[in-house]
Amino acid sequence: MGDTATQQWHAVMAADDLWEGEMEAVDVEGTSVLLVNHDGDVFAYKNRCPHQEWPLNDGDLDEKELTCANHLWVFDVTTGKGLNPANCALIGYQCRVDDDGTILVNLG
Amino acid sequence: MSRFVLVGGGVATAATATGLREEGFDGGIVLVAAEPHLPYERPPLSKEYLAGTVDRPSFRANPEAWYADHDVELVLGTRVDELVPAEHRVRLSDGRSLGYDALVLGTGVRARTLDGFSGERVHALRTLADSERLRGRLTAGRHLVILGGGFIGCEVAAVAAGRGVRVTVFEPEPLPLGRVLGAEFGRAVVDIHAEQGVEFRTGQVVTAMTETSSGLALTTRDGGVVECDELLVGVGSVPNAELAAAAGLEVDRGILTDEFGRTSAPDVHAIGDVAVRHHPEHGGPVRVEHHDTAVKHGRHTARVLLGHAEPFTEQHFFWSSQYDHMIQSLGRIDGEGETVIRGSVEDRSFTRFSLVDGRIAGMVALDRPRDLLATRKVMAVPHRVTADQLADDDFPLKSLLPKAGARRSEARR
Ligand SMILES: Cc1cc2nc3c(=O)[nH]c(=O)nc-3n(C[C@H](O)[C@H](O)[C@H](O)COP(=O)(O)OP(=O)(O)OC[C@H]3O[C@@H](n4cnc5c(N)ncnc54)[C@H](O)[C@@H]3O)c2cc1C
Ligand code: FES
Numbered sequence: 001m002g003d004t005a006t007q008q009w010h011a012v013m014a015a016d017d018l019w020e021g022e023m024e025a026v027d028v029e030g031t032s033v034l035l036v037n038h039d040g041d042v043f044a045y046k047n048r049c050p051h052q053e054w055p056l057n058d059g060d061l062d063e064k065e066l067t068c069a070n071h072l073w074v075f076d077v078t079t080g081k082g083l084n085p086a087n088c089a090l091i092g093y094q095c096r097v098d099d100d101g102t103i104l105v106n107l108g
Numbered sequence: 109m110s111r112f113v114l115v116g117g118g119v120a121t122a123a124t125a126t127g128l129r130e131e132g133f134d135g136g137i138v139l140v141a142a143e144p145h146l147p148y149e150r151p152p153l154s155k156e157y158l159a160g161t162v163d164r165p166s167f168r169a170n171p172e173a174w175y176a177d178h179d180v181e182l183v184l185g186t187r188v189d190e191l192v193p194a195e196h197r198v199r200l201s202d203g204r205s206l207g208y209d210a211l212v213l214g215t216g217v218r219a220r221t222l223d224g225f226s227g228e229r230v231h232a233l234r235t236l237a238d239s240e241r242l243r244g245r246l247t248a249g250r251h252l253v254i255l256g257g258g259f260i261g262c263e264v265a266a267v268a269a270g271r272g273v274r275v276t277v278f279e280p281e282p283l284p285l286g287r288v289l290g291a292e293f294g295r296a297v298v299d300i301h302a303e304q305g306v307e308f309r310t311g312q313v314v315t316a317m318t319e320t321s322s323g324l325a326l327t328t329r330d331g332g333v334v335e336c337d338e339l340l341v342g343v344g345s346v347p348n349a350e351l352a353a354a355a356g357l358e359v360d361r362g363i364l365t366d367e368f369g370r371t372s373a374p375d376v377h378a379i380g381d382v383a384v385r386h387h388p389e390h391g392g393p394v395r396v397e398h399h400d401t402a403v404k405h406g407r408h409t410a411r412v413l414l415g416h417a418e419p420f421t422e423q424h425f426f427w428s429s430q431y432d433h434m435i436q437s438l439g440r441i442d443g444e445g446e447t448v449i450r451g452s453v454e455d456r457s458f459t460r461f462s463l464v465d466g467r468i469a470g471m472v473a474l475d476r477p478r479d480l481l482a483t484r485k486v487m488a489v490p491h492r493v494t495a496d497q498l499a500d501d502d503f504p505l506k507s508l509l510p511k512a513g514a515r516r517s518e519a520r521r
Binding site (some may be wrong): 014034052058059060062067070072084085086087 | 123126130156170171174214265399400403407425427434477480482484485
């Protein structure tokens with residue numbers, strides 16, 4: 001067996017193609033993953049609202065606040081935590097940008 | 109130490125409890141609710157829960173453990189029977205008397221009933237128990253008649269049709285939802301349902317019901333008879349304001365409050381569906397039955413109770429889902445101003461705006477979540493827009509936002 005830790009990281013897109021304040025959905029082995037660039041930091045979440053599974057990339061990103069297009073639940077993209085209502089959270093994935101500027105995601 | 113008593117087991121009072129603890133209130137909180145359940149959300153009762161695709165814990169306002177963890181005392185299956193504002197005291201149906209420093213009434217509404225329409229096969233839909241009972245009867249091949257083509261009637265029709273139930277909806281108006289959402293919506297809703305085999309009898313009224321050996325026989329105003337297995341009465345609601353009225357609070361089709369949610373009695377607040385609240389942007393009293401507004405009222409009242417009083421000015425938002433279609437509405441759609449349609453009515457992807465003095469006052473959209481998200485921001489800021497711009501699908505709504513362009517050009521890194 002090879003190094004499973006590195007095998008789990010998937011190159012998904014070039015960081016340059018994800019602008020600050022923007023988000024994009026990518027497919028990682030059949031899972032839709034939401035990538036968000038907030039102030040130059042990249043975050044990765046399952047692209048499904050924890051409320052009723054609506055695709056989050058349909059929503060609206062304003063600074064830290066991601067609003068789901070379905071029933072307007074609001075999340076903080078830097079922590080994944082629900083802001084309204086507060087008792088919920090996005091499902092987060094590990095995410096990093098490597099030296100050549102590629103965004104890598106680990107579904108864990 | 110102060111004690112706040114919350115009356116009602118819906119999302120409004122649950123949001124007040126949550127808000128109070130989040131804002132650091134460490135006094136006593138007692139939540140008294142007539143239903144035997146933890147406070148829960150009602151929208152799934154006519155949708156996912158009725159269809160059987162979600163379970164009960166998934167739509168509780170807070171998980172069960174939250175109340176104990178946050179020292180919120182739940183008194184479930186118990187009604188508040190009397191309110192004595194002068195003594196700051198309520199009497200419960202279990203005989204207990206509770207003193208309060210502040211009282212929050214979130215007693216909601218109940219389904220309106222029709223004289224002569226009751227019995228084992230007749231349903232209303234407001235509570236978990238109602239939804240479970242109705243679900244048990246939605247068996248393929250049976251015939252369900254729905255009186256009233258409002259949101260609940262339409263949503264139940266969709267779920268029932270999906271389960272193979274034959275559905276007939278009687279709507280006295282020419283179009284379902286037409287009076288609230290406009291004719292374009294009414295027609296789209298009728299068409300969508302017709303494609304799924306649901307029959308709308310618009311402009312028709314059922315005047316009487318009799319039980320037969322195998323079901324119900326309904327008589328229509330024009331003398332026809334329709335037989336069915338089950339009947340849902342979805343003809344609107346009645347605010348649960350009797351408790352407040354008996355205590356001498358000002359009540360007019362709901363409990364009257366100012367823009368802070370304060371009733372006419374000291375330290376008594378009213379929130380959610382039961383509250384008729386002065387809304388500064390409407391310039392008068394408004395009562396709505398929307399999930400989101402109930403939650404926002406609840407949260408806002410928590411802040412008011414803790415002394416951070418600012419008026420409630422949130423835009424009203426609601427949705428309705430039927431089959432895989434989504435209706436979403438924001439702001440005022442009460443017929444005020446000029447009506448503008450954006451998108452394609454034919455393709456069933458359109459938004460109907462109300463334009464007042466060059467400003468968007470409200471909107472309702474069919475399968476246009478992006479219009480909703482953009483409009484939400486636009487309505488929050490001063491803006492000017494023409495009917496032609498709104499009607500033009502190529503005109504980006506976000507361009508009405510201040511400096512949208514500037515922010516975009518700085519974004520590239
Ligand atoms: C079937 C259905 C579907 C809906 N779908 C949608 C939707 O898709 N979108 C949307 O925006 N809105 C929807 N709504 C409306 C939304 O659910 C309401 O706006 C919301 O429930 C209001 O919350 P509330 O806390 O004010 O009142 P409620 O949820 O009605 O709660 C009031 C509670 O107070 C209790 N109570 C009453 N009197 C007393 C008393 N004297 N003592 C103790 N307890 C008392 C009642 O038993 C009840 O538990 C729907 C409603 C229903 C019924
Ligand atoms: S599915 Fe996202 S808010 Fe309901």
